[in-house]
Amino acid sequence: MSRRVRSVIRVEGVVQGVGFRPFVYGLATRLGLAGLVGNDERGVFIEIEGAPALVEEFTATLGADAPPLAVVERISSRPVPATGETGFAIARSATGGRRRTLISPDMATCADCLREMDDPADRRHGYAFINCTNCGPRFTIVKEVPYDRPNTTMAVFTMCEDCAREYHDPADRRFHAQPVCCPACGPRLRLLDRGGGQVAGDPLAETARLLREGKVVAVKGLGGYHLAAVAACEPAVAALRSRKHREDKPFAVMVSDLAGARRLCEVDEAAERLLTDRSRPIVLLRRHPRARVAPSVAPGSRWLGVMLAYTPLHHLLLRRLGVPAVLTSGNVSDEPIAYLDDDAVTRLGGIADAFLTHERPIHMRTDDSVVRVFRGGDLPIRRSRGHVPHPLPLAWDFPRPVLACGAELKHTFCVARGRHAFVSHHIGDLENYETYRSFTEGVGHFRRLFDITPEVVAHDLHPEYLSTKYALAQEGVDLVAVQHHHAHIASCLADNGAAGPVIGVAFDGLGYGPDATLWGGEFLLADLAGFERAGHLATVPMPGGAAAIRQPWRMAAAYLDLAYDGDVPGDLDVVRRNAAAWENVTALGRRGVNAPRTSSMGRLFDAVATIAGVRDEINYEGQAAVEWEQLADPREAGAYGCRLSGEAPFTVPGADLVRAAADDLRAGTEPATVSARFHNAIARVVAEGCARLRETSGLSTVALSGGVFQNVLLLERATALLEERGFHVLLHRRVPPNDGGISLGQAAVAGARDRRG
Structure with a gap:
């Protein structure tokens, strides 16, 4: 009998709910290796046994060929005695211990699901909630960890036999895809009038008809409601702008494909890469002078925020509509995006003429991400859907868990532990009760998801920021006050994995200075721990x-x-x-x-x-x-x-x-x-x-x-x-240079000061 070796392998990162276990199962089976794979509170554990060369090939392939949504941060292994077992199995998830599982962001519909959705012979043909382990909702539906169906908003839908068979088959693309569903067992679309009454007929066809007639429709997306109107229809867009009380700030436009984006804007190779990224952000592009968009879409602007359809519902609706649509956050200016159905009807009833909604609850509201193109790469303007809650791996450890409360405008918060900083989704301008409540709810959710109890709380120097007042009200923690512009530079350092010292240039609107000037x-x-003006x-x-x-x-x-x-x-x-x-x-x-x-x-x-x-x-x-x-x-x-x-x-x-x-x-x-x-x-x-x-x-x-x-x-x-x-x-590449990146800088400063004792 040829020599056999056995290794215990630990894989850490975003490796749960992204098809990693079936990937491991398929790889091990293809190589003829024995063992098992399972999930626990830290990530994925593997026991692999077979010929030394094959075990080595298996280990090397784990990181190189991981599934699309997986982010492998660390692979460690140790040898153990071979047992001589045969066959490979997927073990039951292990529970207990401190949770270190990382949750995937919501991701755009993959090409495989789109092909099935377009196939008349497929049982999910034309289904607005098709998804698999490589795409679909994640962060917006998860309520607790581990990321299993009972801990998501999909728990209310019982899988039919066909979906259950896919869910339990390691060889299937939908193995343990927690949002898996089909028309027989999953959410359904409904079209409501502005009073909440159901509108007869096919919801998609009727929505497209209303939009073509110049109406404004609230559409329930991944992380909340959008307000939609035909982008070329000036009366509709002007009405939307007036009702939303948004005088001049540009609206984003959604198109069905790259060809649609090119008809509106200049799209070079870098812009194409950003538009088609699986996060599907809004990309700010220079628009063509004769682009067919209403003047009220982006008044006085040479730029247009464009995004590609990223959910099955968006794809189906835009195909029915046949033209680009304005798709802007479902809120009145300065309020958070509406995401609860009854609240949306109440808050948006004076703006929308109808509501295209569905039965899948949203647990955590999340706005669209926004980027600009700079030197062939991306310059983040707003980091939210498609990126959150991906952690930002840092080059140093946090000695104690940290909560950084952020600034006021373009608010985010950040929780951090070990070498991970979890910057929140975009909260908004922290100037009213609704946004403040969104902030506090978000902090509680992140603390539960990542099992973090802060021992250090960082905050801005400005005494009147609601985020500062929240920090000062926390008990049993060490408080760290961080000057606003030091936080900006620390954010840039953390973004680049650098500790300083550097020459920091921080140019912005306003930030409270130690000398009481703005x-x-x-x-x-500056370095991470301190600065000199x-x-x-x-x-x-x-x-x-x-x-x-x-x-x-x-x-x-x-x-x-x-x-x-x-x-x-x-x-x-x-x-x-x-x-x-x-x-x-x-x-x-x-x-x-x-x-x-x-x-x-x-x-x-x-x-x-x-x-x-x-x-x-x-x-x-x-x-x-x-x-x-x-x-x-x-x-x-x-x-x-x-x-x-x-x-x-x-x-x-x-x-x-x-x-x-x-x-x-x-x-x-x-x-x-x-x-x-x-x-x-x-x-x-x-x-x-x-x-x-x-x-x-x-x-x-x-x-x-x-x-x-x-x-x-x-x-x-x-x-x-x-x-x-x-x-x-x-420069900034992972978090925005604006105040949306402040919380990361505050956390980095708090960690650096903690390391210095």
């Missing part, structure tokens, strides 16, 4: 406080008053447009009454955009800066001069840039040219500031973070200048 244009010397944008008053965010002409007034030493030229259009209130607003700034001082780069962008005539008031966060970026002439290479002032920390005189831009406009220069010159100037400020700090610190790695670096024009030009000067540049 920071936002910061150069830091090494430079910043010179502070200016914000006349009216928060009103200066909503009305950026107030920032223009403050900057112009400083730039021209109180003698602002009256021929500037922004002065004429706001003449009635100009003197009062500038007086507020001069006296410092209701005018907190800020070094915010976001407010500088607002000011210059307003002076150039982009807009005096905004309807969503960052609107003026977004439109200012789009206006820039990409061919313009000129830049305004801006000398850094002082030492340790140096200051960037933003008023000099404002005066240069204003003088350019007064001389008749086109706003597109002014925008480009301003962007180029800020890129040079970044490069020159970092060069100065390299001379004193010896550091040559730069981390760029903060919401301003969502601006790909600025990001590209700043990165290029830094690289020309020999810097290594760290």
Whole structure:
């Protein structure tokens, strides 16, 4: 008898509910190996026995050929005595012990399921809830772990004989696919009127008819309700915008396939890769000038958020409809997305004319993810469906479990243990009770799923953030206060598996500083544990406080008053447009009454955009800066001069840039040219500031973070200048540079300080 060996193998990562056990069963059977495979609280355990060369081949193949949704983080093995057994089995799941199982995100419908759905001979032909181990709902339906059907919202559906046979067959693609179902035993579609009464007829056909007639329909998706309208129908989209109270912020558009995306936007190889990624995010793309979308879809924008259909229901509906559809979050502005059926009818009844719903409950609401293309890769804007709750593996350990409570806008939270950080789905702007409740419910859910009891709670310095107040109310934990911009840089470090120290450039809207001013244009010397403020944008008053965010002409007034030493030229259009209130607003700034001082780069962008005539008031966060970026002439290479002032920390005189831009406009220069010159100037400020700090610190790695670096024009030009000067540049690739990444940074800081004792 030839020599046999036996190994006990442990596989950790996202390896449950993704077809890993049947993959192992098939691999072992093909190689003629004996043993068993099973799930437990840590992942997958395997015992494998056979000829040494075959066992070695088996082990090497585990990570290389894993199923599509599996994320293998670690494979360990140890030899044990061979038993001489024959055959390979799938063992019963083991329970007990601390849960370390990782849950897969919800994933787009796979090609195999789409083929079955399109096959008239298949029993799931035209079925809106077809799924298998390689696709379908995961995070949004799981209530507890282990990830087994009784612990999901599918527990209310008893499998028919055919589905049960697939579910229990290790050779079947649906082996232990927890959401498995068919028309005989699974959820069904229903179309309701706005009062909740059932509409007769085929739900898909009737929904398509209503949409073609210009109606707005609420559609229940994976993580909540969307509001749908025909993208080319201006009356429908305008009605949706009016009812939703969303004045200007662009809507996303769903198309059935890549060809549909190409008809609307420029789609290069990188964009195609992002559009077709299994997470199916919304991808921000430059739209064709004659794209067939209503003006109200993305008013004043050269960009369009496009996503491909990602559920069977979306595929079936778009085929019936035959044209692209607006698909935007089912909520009124500033509220969380509706996901409970009765609540959706109540909250969306004044917006939607009908509801396309179904019987599969959603346990955890989850918005769509959003990305931009940058240098052939993705720049996350919102990390949510398709990514959460995938952990972010880090390069260091957390000595104790951590909860990081995040910031306020674009809120996320993060729980962390071992070498895993679990950043939550997008919660929204944490400014009202509904969003706060969504935050607290999410924290409780993550703690249960990942069996984490925080011993350290990290929070922002701002005392009025609801997330800070939540943290301060926790008992029996160590609190760690993390400055907002340090958290931004720490987030970028963690995103890149780096510990620092680095030169950190954090440009955003506002963040509370230790000196009680509002920071936002910061150069830091930082590692994960601490930072030094090494430079910043010179502070200016914000006349009216928060009103200066909503009305950026107030920032223009403050900057112009400083730039021209109180003698602002009256021929500037922004002065004429706001003449009635100009003197009062500038007086507020001069006296410092209701005018907190800020070094915010976001407010500088607002000011210059307003002076150039982009807009005096905004309807969503960052609107003026977004439109200012789009206006820039990409061919313009000129830049305004801006000398850094002082030492340790140096200051960037933003008023000099404002005066240069204003003088350019007064001389008749086109706003597109002014925008480009301003962007180029800020890129040079970044490069020159970092060069100065390299001379004193010896550091040559730069981390760029903060919401301003969502601006790909600025990001590209700043990165290029830094690289020309020999810097290594760290950018965000896994979490957003905006406040959606703050919670990861807070957690990383808390862990680093814990490691230092």
